Amino acid sequence: MTLLQAQALLPYFVLSGGIALLLVLVAWLRSEIVAFAGALLVLFAALFALPTAFEAGAQVVDGIVRVDGFALFFFGLFALAAAVTAILAFRYLPARAAHRQEFYILLAIATLGAAVTASAVNFAGFMLGLEVLSVSLYVMVAYPEDAKPPLEAAAKYLVLSGAASSTILFGMALIYLVTGTLAFAYDGAEIARNDRAILVLGQALLLAGVFFKLSLVPFHMWTPDVYQGAPAPVTGFVATVSKGAVFAVLLRYALDADLFHSATAGSMVVLIGVLSMIGGNVLALLQTNIKRLLAYSSIAHMGYLLIALLVAGAPDGNRDLGVETALVYLVGYFAMTLAAFGVVTALSRTVEDAEELGAYTGLLWRQPVLAAVLVAAALSLAGIPLTVGFIVKFYVVAAGVEGAAWTLVWALIVGSAIGVYYYLRIVFAVIKRPTPDVAATRTAWEGVLATAALGVAMVALGVHPTPLLELLKAMLGGG
Amino acid sequence: MILLAILLLLAAGVVAWASERFIGANAPRWVSLTAFAAGLAWAAFECWSGAADGLYAAQSFEWIPRFGINVILELDGLSLLLVALTMFLGIVAVVSSWDEMETGHGFFQFNILWVMAGVVGVFTAMDLFLFFFFWEVMLIPMYFLIAIWGHENKGYASMKFFLFTQISGLLMLLAILALVFFTQAATGEVTFGYAALKNAGASLPADVRTWLMLGFFVAFATKLPSVPFHTWLPDAHTQAPTAGSVILAGILLKTGAYGIIRFAVPLFPEASLDFAWWGMLLGAASILYGGVMAFSQSDFKRLVAYSSIAHMGFVLLGVYAFNEQGMQGAVMTMIAHGFSTAALFMMAGALQQRLHTREMSRMGGLWKHAPRMGVMTMFFVVASVGTPGLGNFVGEFLALLGAFKQNVWLAVAATVGIVVAAVYGLHLLQRSFQGEPNPQIEAMDDFGFREMSVMALMMLGLVWLGVYPQPVLEMSAATIAGLGVLP
Numbered sequence: 001m002t003l004l005q006a007q008a009l010l011p012y013f014v015l016s017g018g019i020a021l022l023l024v025l026v027a028w029l030r031s032e033i034v035a036f037a038g039a040l041l042v043l044f045a046a047l048f049a050l051p052t053a054f055e056a057g058a059q060v061v062d063g064i065v066r067v068d069g070f071a072l073f074f075f076g077l078f079a080l081a082a083a084v085t086a087i088l089a090f091r092y093l094p095a096r097a098a099h100r101q102e103f104y105i106l107l108a109i110a111t112l113g114a115a116v117t118a119s120a121v122n123f124a125g126f127m128l129g130l131e132v133l134s135v136s137l138y139v140m141v142a143y144p145e146d147a148k149p150p151l152e153a154a155a156k157y158l159v160l161s162g163a164a165s166s167t168i169l170f171g172m173a174l175i176y177l178v179t180g181t182l183a184f185a186y187d188g189a190e191i192a193r194n195d196r197a198i199l200v201l202g203q204a205l206l207l208a209g210v211f212f213k214l215s216l217v218p219f220h221m222w223t224p225d226v227y228q229g230a231p232a233p234v235t236g237f238v239a240t241v242s243k244g245a246v247f248a249v250l251l252r253y254a255l256d257a258d259l260f261h262s263a264t265a266g267s268m269v270v271l272i273g274v275l276s277m278i279g280g281n282v283l284a285l286l287q288t289n290i291k292r293l294l295a296y297s298s299i300a301h302m303g304y305l306l307i308a309l310l311v312a313g314a315p316d317g318n319r320d321l322g323v324e325t326a327l328v329y330l331v332g333y334f335a336m337t338l339a340a341f342g343v344v345t346a347l348s349r350t351v352e353d354a355e356e357l358g359a360y361t362g363l364l365w366r367q368p369v370l371a372a373v374l375v376a377a378a379l380s381l382a383g384i385p386l387t388v389g390f391i392v393k394f395y396v397v398a399a400g401v402e403g404a405a406w407t408l409v410w411a412l413i414v415g416s417a418i419g420v421y422y423y424l425r426i427v428f429a430v431i432k433r434p435t436p437d438v439a440a441t442r443t444a445w446e447g448v449l450a451t452a453a454l455g456v457a458m459v460a461l462g463v464h465p466t467p468l469l470e471l472l473k474a475m476l477g478g479g
Numbered sequence: 480m481i482l483l484a485i486l487l488l489l490a491a492g493v494v495a496w497a498s499e500r501f502i503g504a505n506a507p508r509w510v511s512l513t514a515f516a517a518g519l520a521w522a523a524f525e526c527w528s529g530a531a532d533g534l535y536a537a538q539s540f541e542w543i544p545r546f547g548i549n550v551i552l553e554l555d556g557l558s559l560l561l562v563a564l565t566m567f568l569g570i571v572a573v574v575s576s577w578d579e580m581e582t583g584h585g586f587f588q589f590n591i592l593w594v595m596a597g598v599v600g601v602f603t604a605m606d607l608f609l610f611f612f613f614w615e616v617m618l619i620p621m622y623f624l625i626a627i628w629g630h631e632n633k634g635y636a637s638m639k640f641f642l643f644t645q646i647s648g649l650l651m652l653l654a655i656l657a658l659v660f661f662t663q664a665a666t667g668e669v670t671f672g673y674a675a676l677k678n679a680g681a682s683l684p685a686d687v688r689t690w691l692m693l694g695f696f697v698a699f700a701t702k703l704p705s706v707p708f709h710t711w712l713p714d715a716h717t718q719a720p721t722a723g724s725v726i727l728a729g730i731l732l733k734t735g736a737y738g739i740i741r742f743a744v745p746l747f748p749e750a751s752l753d754f755a756w757w758g759m760l761l762g763a764a765s766i767l768y769g770g771v772m773a774f775s776q777s778d779f780k781r782l783v784a785y786s787s788i789a790h791m792g793f794v795l796l797g798v799y800a801f802n803e804q805g806m807q808g809a810v811m812t813m814i815a816h817g818f819s820t821a822a823l824f825m826m827a828g829a830l831q832q833r834l835h836t837r838e839m840s841r842m843g844g845l846w847k848h849a850p851r852m853g854v855m856t857m858f859f860v861v862a863s864v865g866t867p868g869l870g871n872f873v874g875e876f877l878a879l880l881g882a883f884k885q886n887v888w889l890a891v892a893a894t895v896g897i898v899v900a901a902v903y904g905l906h907l908l909q910r911s912f913q914g915e916p917n918p919q920i921e922a923m924d925d926f927g928f929r930e931m932s933v934m935a936l937m938m939l940g941l942v943w944l945g946v947y948p949q950p951v952l953e954m955s956a957a958t959i960a961g962l963g964v965l966p
Contacts, residue, residue: 364586384645385615394608394652398546401656413653417646424622424641428634431627469545 001061008059008067011049011075015112018042019105026101039086039104043079043111050076054475063183064125069475071119073327074248077334078118078241082111084338084450085241088233088345091444095351096144096231103143110136110237114245121256122183123172126249130168130213133245134161137238141230147351153229160222161213168209174202184256200264206253207268213246214302215295217275224287227295232353235291236341239298240334247305251326254313261315269310273408276303277415284422289355293422294340297381300415305329307396307412311403318402320476325399327472328465332392335458336380342451343374346443360426362434369448371430373455378430380458382423383416388461480536481552481603484521484562485596488514492592499585507588508573514592515569518599522563525554533957535559542609547670551605555961556954557740557810561602561733564817567936568729569595574933575825576722579832580628587628587722590620594726601734607655608671610742611648614698614734618644621731624723625715630831636718643711647701654694658746661687673742677963680746692747692754699743702735703791706765713772716784717837721828724780728787729821733813736794740809744798745962751799758799759882763892765792770899774906778837780827782907783820786863789896790816790871796893797878803956803965805881808874810955815862815870815944818937822859826852829930830911833923839907844916848923853912855926855934862941864904865897870944 006013022038050072058068065071086104093100113132120126138161142154172182178199179186191199212219227235253259260266280299287293308329312322347354347363347370354360364371380389393416400409461468491514498506525535535558539551554562572591580587597617604610618641626637655671662679663669670676680688701708716724744751751758769789776782790812797809829852830845831837846853862869865876875897883890926934944951959965 365583379619382645384619385612386619390612390615394656397652398656398660401653401660409653413649416649417642420642420645421638424638427622428626428638431623433627466543466545469543473545 004056005059005061008053008056009061010053011046011072012067012112012115014049015042015046015079015108015115018045019108019112022105022108026105030101032100035101035104036086036090039108040083042108043083043086047076047079060121063122064128065116065119066121067119069477070248070252070323070327071115073472073475074118074244075115077244077331078111078114081237081240081244081334081338082107084342084454085233085237087450088236088342088447089231091447092231092233092345092348093143095349096147098145103140106136106140107237110140111241114241117245118248118252120249121185121252122181123176124182126253127165127169127172129245129249130165133242134165137234137242140234140237141226143234144231149229150231151229153226156222156229157226164209164212164219166209167205167212171202171205171207171209174198174205178202184253186257188258188261200262203257203259203265204268207265210246210250211272214243214250215299216272216302216306217279217299218272220276220280220299223299224292224295227298228289228291228355232291232341232345232348235294236338236345239294239337239341243298243302244330244334247302247309247326247330251309251312251323254309255319255323258313260310260313260317266310266314269306270405270407273303273306273310274411276300276306277408277411278418281415281418281422285418287422288357290340290344290357290360290426291353291355293357293426294337297419297422298337300419301333301381303415304393304396304412305333307400307403307405307408310405310408311399314403314405316403318399321399321402323476324472325395327476328395328468329392331468332380332388332458332461335454335461336377336387336389339373339377339451339454339458340381342447342454343370343377346370346447346451349443357425357429360429361432363430365434367443369452370443373451375427375430376455376458378423378426380462382420386459386462388458388465391462391465480521480525481538481554481599482550484518485599487517488592488596488599492589492596495588495592496585504584507584508577511573511588511592512570515566515573515595518566518569518595519563522559522566526559526563530556530957533961539605542606546608547668547672548608549606549672550609551672552600552603552609553605554603555958556956557737557958558602560810560814560951560954561737562599564733564814565595565598565602565730567940568725568817568821571729571821571825571933571937572722572725574929575725575828576720577929579721579828583627587624590623591722591726593617593620594624595730598730598734602737605673606671607659607673607676607742611652611655614651615645615648617731617734618648621723621727624726625719628720628723629718630720631718632714633718636714639711640715643701643708647698647708650694651698654691657687657694658683658691661691677745681749685749688747688750689753692743692750695743695746696739696754696758699735699738700761700795702738703732703795704735704788705761705791705795706768706788709765709769709788712788713781713784716787716824717778717781721825721831724784724824724828725821728784728824729817732787732791733817736791736798736809736813739795739798740806740959740962745964748964751964752801755799755801756886759796759886759889762792762795762797762799762882763889763896765789765795766893766896767792767899770896770903774899774903777839779830779839779842779907779911780824780837782839782903783823783827786900786903787816787820789900790820790863792896793875793878793893796882796889797874800878800881800885801965802881802884803959804877804884806959806965807952807955808877808879808881810874810959811870811877811944811948811951812874814951815874815941818940818944819859819863819871822855822934822937823863825930825934826856826859829926834920839910841919842911842917843914844912845920845923846912847916848920849925851926851931855931856912857908858938859941860904860908864900868942868945870941870948873945873948
């Protein structure tokens, strides 16, 4: 390892070293506040190491990871999301779990796994990161003791996600059989005609597993149950960081392996994208549980994101615009999803989560700040201007029009039109006149502060997105 | 200055919301009133200081350079007329709902101010992205106004309003993006600027132009609204609180008309010319349909709502007549309709507040109790049906004149609509204020000074437009000539 490579890996070292330290510390000093503050400190230390790592330029380390602007951008995004999750969980967990120290360490480990996944350039890095992420998540989902729904959700997630991981592994094995390399990139010219079928089969299995993790239709069955059963802050983390990491590695793989060179993969993605956008939005219409509603909405959003993947990867597409769109979209998606789950968390002080839409009736007149954030998040998810949701939807439509992905763009228009209805149902519930019998809920100030910050970020990015775009340009251009 | 005016309204919204908590329940409406008065004064100042190069004010700076998106705000004759109308109707809206609701004054005024800020943005934006941005900004506060302070069926009405506008807006967004990228393919430059896109439009293939024009047209025709995209309007207008109805009918409908005049037609002149017959047909159909439906209503507010569809039909008819008179008639109708319908909705709100009903069968002979309200209703009904000497007549006459040159039969059909208007207008007046007094109503408060003063202002406005329309016609003439679509 050269010095430059070490410099590029600095944030990863900081994060993993910090985790090791915290593990020792927590074994010795059973203090919740130390674990919480320690995890935040480690996450922010890793964030501060990012500029240094970026200065090292794009570095490939042992063919496993490539640390470039793309990977570091995701690192930062994941670390920020993890910090928000930690803050949200701090007052949420005490009512539900007796031993809370390890939760924050698991959170940091999951973040490390996600960051490795997003920087992988071969199957070893891919699998390593993915499993570190997933295994931490199983525990985090099941974290509340004595409560059945989280346990049920964790069992479901463990079995199905495990199955998806093995599908991915099998796909990797088949691809390795043909290409003879674990790296994403391979020399297509050297592959015999007879082996092509095996390669396509391997890629199809890999994609199926990845689509499962992204919960795209028809691999979405687990999503609503896991979203509903998992503790609200963990749901937010699964919805953002886990999906973001898997999408990042999918994007990398698609570009490195020139996945859409064969038209089959392209039409498969188009089909799945259309199914997800329409299916996710239609199924969301039927929900009265806000966690399940957000689960279906996230299915639709992942479908929108496939437009960026296709534009980036298609032979006649626009690679730079596609990657940029994906990253911008994920930033917006992270902000609005975390904000929505932040409000759910902040309102769930008792053992039961505030999941039913009825619990939000008249929120505006009881908790104006949280209500404003939830309204902003709902409008942002629906793609209404003044919020970041509009900017990112604009980006996706612009990329789709530029890349002539007309089928997907039409599906997006239809899907968004359906989506407006159920997002507005949230808004309508929130602004309704309160019924006098609803007791005032107590909320944690730091949770309110964190969600309010996300709300401000959503509006600020919606009105003035240029700084974010400049940052992205700098990071992608340099990487 | 234009951006400052928009920011003034936005900031006033926040101040109004906060003032309820820190000063008192009375403060928000005074904040709001002051902001609109200041806005009106600004519009008057711009008018007085005169135009340079057809523009009363203009400013531009970079916004999202990544996509060639700039903040370009321009105030030409047409924009200035509509901005002044917006500010004035803001005052009317605040006054008309002065003591309508018990709670939530601050948030109510916040929404009114933010709708109007969005509207001013729509009337001045000269960058298609910015235009779309404001187009959607005015949507959410309006939704809140209906959904929170609306009448018995507010949930249904507000949702329908939002869905119609949002879905048609998405079509427009798609059309805007397609226009930009087709232009980029032709010129190599990504820009959302109005001037650049207007010039580049001619280089597109004919069928693409037609589809894009339809994308814009559907969005604007939904807002206008024109048959067959009108079904949201009767519900939204009827269920909205008085201020909401005044804003919806007085101003929001005009954004649809403005969009057709400013964007749909000039961006795609050839495609619009091919479409002109259909546009006039939809206009004539709206006039007749709106009139007949208005006549068959028993709800005071719903009747006025349907009459709006009919009046907006004249706008469509005038614009697609593709001549000077038609366009002028459309603009004149927009402004006159803003006054007359705002007044009638204010009347409907006042009646509902006093009688707790909008059913005309439960009114009758109200003139006896409230002669001032009766006189006002009569005046604005007479104005609304297009009686010579008042603003609506000038607008409708010019629109019909323009249409007659193009297509005699459609013009004749539209003229029949004026007769229908007289029928439903007098029907409204007779059933509510004239006839046998309803024995169930023993007394009713008449209009006070506050209501009478805004009513008087609107009367003056209509008389002025009807007797001496020349200044308004001159102001809009420059804009219409600048569109570059008339032969």
